[in-house]
Amino acid sequence: MITLHHLNNSRSQRILWLLEELGLEYGIKQYQRDPVTSSAPESLKAIHPLGKSPVITDGDLTIAESGAIIEYLLDSYDTEKRLRSTKGQALLDYRYWLHFAEGSLMPLLVMKLVMMKMPKNPMPFFVKTIAKALSNKVQEMFISPRLTPQIELVENTLANRTWLTGEELSAADIQMSFPLQASATRMDLSAFPNIARYLKQIDALPAYQKAVERGGKLDTL
Amino acid sequence: MITLHHLNNSRSQRILWLLEELGLEYGIKQYQRDPVTSSAPESLKAIHPLGKSPVITDGDLTIAESGAIIEYLLDSYDTEKRLRSTKGQALLDYRYWLHFAEGSLMPLLVMKLVMMKMPKNPMPFFVKTIAKALSNKVQEMFISPRLTPQIELVENTLANRTWLTGEELSAADIQMSFPLQASATRMDLSAFPNIARYLKQIDALPAYQKAVERGGKLDTL
Numbered sequence: 001m002i003t004l005h006h007l008n009n010s011r012s013q014r015i016l017w018l019l020e021e022l023g024l025e026y027g028i029k030q031y032q033r034d035p036v037t038s039s040a041p042e043s044l045k046a047i048h049p050l051g052k053s054p055v056i057t058d059g060d061l062t063i064a065e066s067g068a069i070i071e072y073l074l075d076s077y078d079t080e081k082r083l084r085s086t087k088g089q090a091l092l093d094y095r096y097w098l099h100f101a102e103g104s105l106m107p108l109l110v111m112k113l114v115m116m117k118m119p120k121n122p123m124p125f126f127v128k129t130i131a132k133a134l135s136n137k138v139q140e141m142f143i144s145p146r147l148t149p150q151i152e153l154v155e156n157t158l159a160n161r162t163w164l165t166g167e168e169l170s171a172a173d174i175q176m177s178f179p180l181q182a183s184a185t186r187m188d189l190s191a192f193p194n195i196a197r198y199l200k201q202i203d204a205l206p207a208y209q210k211a212v213e214r215g216g217k218l219d220t221l
Numbered sequence: 222m223i224t225l226h227h228l229n230n231s232r233s234q235r236i237l238w239l240l241e242e243l244g245l246e247y248g249i250k251q252y253q254r255d256p257v258t259s260s261a262p263e264s265l266k267a268i269h270p271l272g273k274s275p276v277i278t279d280g281d282l283t284i285a286e287s288g289a290i291i292e293y294l295l296d297s298y299d300t301e302k303r304l305r306s307t308k309g310q311a312l313l314d315y316r317y318w319l320h321f322a323e324g325s326l327m328p329l330l331v332m333k334l335v336m337m338k339m340p341k342n343p344m345p346f347f348v349k350t351i352a353k354a355l356s357n358k359v360q361e362m363f364i365s366p367r368l369t370p371q372i373e374l375v376e377n378t379l380a381n382r383t384w385l386t387g388e389e390l391s392a393a394d395i396q397m398s399f400p401l402q403a404s405a406t407r408m409d410l411s412a413f414p415n416i417a418r419y420l421k422q423i424d425a426l427p428a429y430q431k432a433v434e435r436g437g438k439l440d441t442l
Contacts, residue, residue, distance in 0.1 A: 049374050050325070063313060067288075067320035072313065092284060092293065099288035102320065104271070107328030114332070114363055118355060130351045134339060142335055153270050 002026040007040050007053035008033055008216050011066050014174045015054040016215045018070060020207035021174070022077050028214060067098050070171050083171040093165040097172035100150075105179040108147045112186055115139055151183060151192060158194035162201070169205070177202055181218055223247040228261050228274030229254055229437050232287050235395045236275040237436045239291060241428035242395070243298050249435060288319050291392050304392040314386040318393035321371075326400040329368045333407055336360055372404060372413060379415035383422070390426070398423055402439055 004019060006012045006028050019026050031041050031053060045051035048064045055064040058076070063069050074084045085091045115138050119131035154176075157164060163173050180195060189195055202208050212218075225240060227233045227249050240247050252262050252274060266272035269285045276285040279297070284290050295305045306312045336359050340352035375397075378385060384394050401416060410416055423429050433439075 049377075050370055052325075061313065063317070065317055065320040065324055067324060068313070068316040071316050092282065092289070095289040095292050096284070096286055099286040099320075099323065102324035103286055103288060103327075104273075106324075107331060110328060111332050111335070114359060118359060121358075127351055130348055131355055134352055134355060137342075138335060138339060149271055156270075 002056055002058045004028050005031060005044060005047050005053055005055045005057070006215055007031045007044070009218055010040075010053050011178050012054035013211060013215050013218055014066065014178050015056065015069055015073075017177070017208050017211040018073055018083075018171060018174050020210045020214075021083065021169075021205075022073065024073075024077055065102075066175060067102060070098065070175055074171055078171075083169065083174075085165065085170070090165050090170075094170050094172045097164045098175050101172075101175045101179050105147075105150050105154075105176075106182070108143055108150070109179055109182045109186060112139060112143050112147065113182075115143065116186070147187070151187075151189070151195070154180065155192040155194050158198050163198075173202070177208075178218075185219075223277055223279045225249050226252065226265060226268050226274055226276045226278070227436055228252045228265070230439055231261075231274050232399050233275035234432060234436050234439055235287065235399050236277065236290055236294075238398070238429050238432040239294055239304075239392060239395050241431045241435075242304065242390075242426075243294065245294075245298055287396060288323060291319065291396055295392055299392075304390065304395075306386065306391070311386050311391075315391050315393045318385045319396050322393075322396045322400050326368075326371050326375075326397075327403070329364055329371070330400055330403045330407060333360060333364050333368070334403075336364065337407070368408070372408075372410070372416070375401065376413040376415050379419050384419075394423070398429075399439075406440075 002019065002024060004012065004015055004026055006016060008030070010033075016028070031044055033040060040051055040053060042051065044053060044055070047057070048055045048062060050064065052064065054066055054069055055062065056069055056073075057063075058072075061072075063072050074081075078084060084094055115135045118135050119128055123131065154164075161167060163169050164176055165172055177199075180199060183189060183195070184199060223240065223245060225233065225236055225247055227237060229251070231254075237249070252265055254261060261272055261274060263272065265274060265276070268278070269276045269283060271285065273285065275287055275290055276283065277290055277294075278284075279293075282293075284293050295302075299305060305315055336356045339356050340349050344352065375385075382388060384390050385397055386393055398420075401420060404410060404416075405420060
């Protein structure tokens with residue numbers, strides 16, 4: 001029996017979606033972020049030493065890291081190989097986006113959020129002014145020159161196809177959903193209509209809607 | 222014919238190591254970071270739109286993202302399945318560390334480096350004082366509480382085994398080498414003797430030494 005240890009408003013939403021997409025029976029154990037710090041609760045550390053979500057248990061196995069969980073669930077339960085091609089360019093594309101999501105895109109979005117929050121703590125006015133300037137400088141010098149080409153690459157890819165690996169949904173789309181949803185809350189995506197269309201496509205999927213029903217709607221990513 | 226587009230002092234070092242470990246014939250095209258900004262040169266964008274390294278070409282194929290390159294090279298050329306288990310806990314462990322390296326550990330190390338550099342730009346003394354305080358605050362509140370348990374997890378894993386997935390080297394060790402080498406330059410690892418031993422093990426491997434010979438020694442990570 002699979003159990004998903006699910007933290008509200010987290011990367012775990014996509015594992016919930018994958019479980020629904022595969023039509024699996026599973027249990028869900030809910031964890032709530034600290035309302036002040038947004039941290040995951042200590043109780044998650046009983047499941048895996050890093051205390052992060054997503055993490056799943058399946059019988060005796062405990063599996064963490066979104067990408068590794070996705071690979072495990074596909075190996076074990078995607079018997080029709082619907083969500084991961086087994087060869088050719090589609091397999092290469094699947095792997096690229098699977099790794100790109102957390103290896104390239106998400107780190108910049110996390111850093112951007114930390115920088116956006118840095119000047120928001122209580123501090124004297126003149127310190128806040130400097131904090132804002134430093135935050136802008138880091139975003140302008142380090143984050144934006146890397147983030148913009150990445151968003152453009154996603155946009156250009158989606159100009160030619162319905163989903164990231166072709167005309168059918170793959171688990172790479174599930175992995176990419178969270179950073180793209182997070183992007184939409186942290187930057188102006190009005191120049192990227194294909195990403196907007198893609199996010200609406202996701203919202204319309206029955207399995208995604210079930211995931212939202214069970215896990216809660218994502219906000220303040 | 223495989224060509225590795227290799228940037229000095231980068232994640233690409235481990236792909237070079239993997240190519241040597243697999244005993245493959247390959248070409249190497251060298252790219253140099255800008256000595257002032259440390260950025261990759263524009264010429265890398267001709268190979269892949271993000272202009273990042275590593276990226277390989279193999280015949281008509283262009284493959285980016287370290288984890289995806291590793292999976293591709295193992296699928297195509299690790300015919301004896303020496304560097305990736307095909308089943309059981311060793312496969313799960315391989316996948317965990319493959320994704321953990323860039324999905325969890327490396328983003329924190331990049332953010333730490335950006336924060337360490339933030340107060341080092343030319344600025345008036347009182348601004349520098351505030352920049353240092355803000356950098357320390359981000360490290361103390363966000364980075365360290367996440368980074369320390371991750372380093373501890375690696376240390377504890379290596380207390381029980383020679384390599385991260387067991388007694389034999391796997392490609393997950395190659396993927397993990399760069400963030401651990403980067404950790405050693407950005408934090409005090411004296412309390413983590415197993416990681417120190419592990420990094421020495423890597424340095425002693427003939428294939429790793431050949432990679433250093435061809436790609437240059439890593440420094441100022």
